[in-house]
Amino acid sequence: MPTLRDVGEIEAIRLLHQAVLGRADVVVGPGDDAAVLRCDASEDLVATTDALVEGRHYLPLWLNPAARGARLAAVNLSDLAAMAARPRWALLSIGARPEHEMDALVEFQRGLETALAKEGATIAGGNLVAVDGEEWWSLTLLGSVARGRAWTRAGARPGDLLALTGHPGRAAAGLALARRAGAPDAVDPKWRPLLEAWLEPRARTAFAQALAPAEAVTAAIDVSDGLAADLAHLCDASGMGCDVDAWSLPEDPLLGRAAGTLGLAVTPLRLGPSDDYELLLAVDPRSRDAAERAARESGTPLAFLGRFTGRRGELALLAVDGARTPLDPRGFDHFAGAR
Ligand SMILES: [Mg+2]
Numbered sequence: 631m632p633t634l635r636d637v638g639e640i641e642a643i644r645l646l647h648q649a650v651l652g653r654a655d656v657v658v659g660p661g662d663d664a665a666v667l668r669c670d671a672s673e674d675l676v677a678t679t680d681a682l683v684e685g686r687h688y689l690p691l692w693l694n695p696a697a698r699g700a701r702l703a704a705v706n707l708s709d710l711a712a713m714a715a716r717p718r719w720a721l722l723s724i725g726a727r728p729e730h731e732m733d734a735l736v737e738f739q740r741g742l743e744t745a746l747a748k749e750g751a752t753i754a755g756g757n758l759v760a761v762d763g764e765e766w767w768s769l770t771l772l773g774s775v776a777r778g779r780a781w782t783r784a785g786a787r788p789g790d791l792l793a794l795t796g797h798p799g800r801a802a803a804g805l806a807l808a809r810r811a812g813a814p815d816a817v818d819p820k821w822r823p824l825l826e827a828w829l830e831p832r833a834r835t836a837f838a839q840a841l842a843p844a845e846a847v848t849a850a851i852d853v854s855d856g857l858a859a860d861l862a863h864l865c866d867a868s869g870m871g872c873d874v875d876a877w878s879l880p881e882d883p884l885l886g887r888a889a890g891t892l893g894l895a896v897t898p899l900r901l902g903p904s905d906d907y908e909l910l911l912a913v914d915p916r917s918r919d920a921a922e923r924a925a926r927e928s929g930t931p932l933a934f935l936g937r938f939t940g941r942r943g944e945l946a947l948l949a950v951d952g953a954r955t956p957l958d959p960r961g962f963d964h965f966a967g968a969r
Contacts, residue, residue: 634735634760635728642732643758646739650753655718665755667719673774676715680705681768692814693829695734698767699741700830705854706771707749707833708907712852714781714842715773717749717835722756723768730765738767746771749835779842781850783867786912788940790848792872793911793921794933795834797827797880798857799896802904803888804828810892824888831907834930838909841924846917851910856903858959860910862945868912871944874936874957901957912938 634642647660658666669675682702684690693701703720710717722742726735743753751771804824811817817825834852841847851864865872879900889896913921918934925932936948945957 631731631733633728634726634730634732637732639758639760642735645732645736646756646758650743653752656752656754660753660755662755665719665721667754667772669774672777674777674780676710676713676773676775676780677770678706678709678713679768679770680709681766683766684764686764692808695738696741696744697830699738699743700745702767702769703742703745703749703751704831704833704907705905706769707746707751707835708831708852708854708909710771710773711833711835711838712781712850712909713773713775714779714838714847714850715775716839717746717751717771717773719754719772720746720751721770721772722753723770724756724758725761725766725768726758727762727765728760742769749833775842779845781838781842781847781911783849783851783864784869786849786864786868786870786938788870788938789915790912790938791915791918791934792861792874792936792938793913794857794880794908794935795837795925795930796906796908797882797885797900797931798853798906798908799882799885799900799902799904800824800827801831801906802828802856802899802902803885803892806892806894807888821884821888823884827906831905833907834909834928836928837924837930837932840928841921844917844920844924846913846920847911848914849912853908853910854905856901856905856959857910858901858945858957859903861957862959864910864912865938865943865945868938869942870912871939871941871946872936872957873939873946873948873954876947877950878933878935880931880933901959 655668805828807821851860853860886896947955947957
């Protein structure tokens, strides 16, 4: 297996470029000093960046090169979904050791490009440097949105509905089960969907794109820290509070069984730290139907969990009997053994 050292930098870059497809909105692609991208005058450009660092964000044992590429795409795609942007162009920067196998590098890029292409984006350029220590993989993703129509974290109003895609807590459960098992083949196959939520998240791009034209969303954030923490970020930016109906959290029997196996309570697992890459939205109550329609069209589970209030910074969990418990994001560190 030839390594980066055997192949040399110039040939390595040529091999990586060769795998990238051309596109009309990429006027100058990989291979020149910079990429030239063609924007539409009626749109705003939306940019985000995120990196994976070896040992810190991924363990080679759990993620093969293609899956690592797909994961890097997903974390960036999720940020663009939270802004209602259409993903378009990516710049990839890699810090790899000279002994990195060239085939593994090409595999990584293939996984990344495939995941980007599913949502309409392509690699438009990049950079490759040699490192001695931990390897890293950094992606800058650019997208576009109709001028002035990007969703932001600010903008929720009292009475707006709190909506949530998918099943938060699954990524945290997958990670906890993986830590307990120690190796991929030691994990009971019945936990597969939870492991996938952790290792292979899929951004809610299709849902965001289906919902964007309805102008139903007043504020949005993607769940990368955990439901309670990200809801607190959104409330903070909007200057709002939020009442969450505990009984409205979507049913998730598999997560419930995993919580039992892990000796954890299920509610902290669902509200606490978990990088699920789901979307939390503030929705105008008059547009609830539009949100439900976008969810159906894109095959996305969507739940309405409560409503925003003018009580700035006050997050509360409401029980069926009307009891209110303050919802403190710091109180859900399930690895501290909280129940
Ligand atoms: Mg985000």
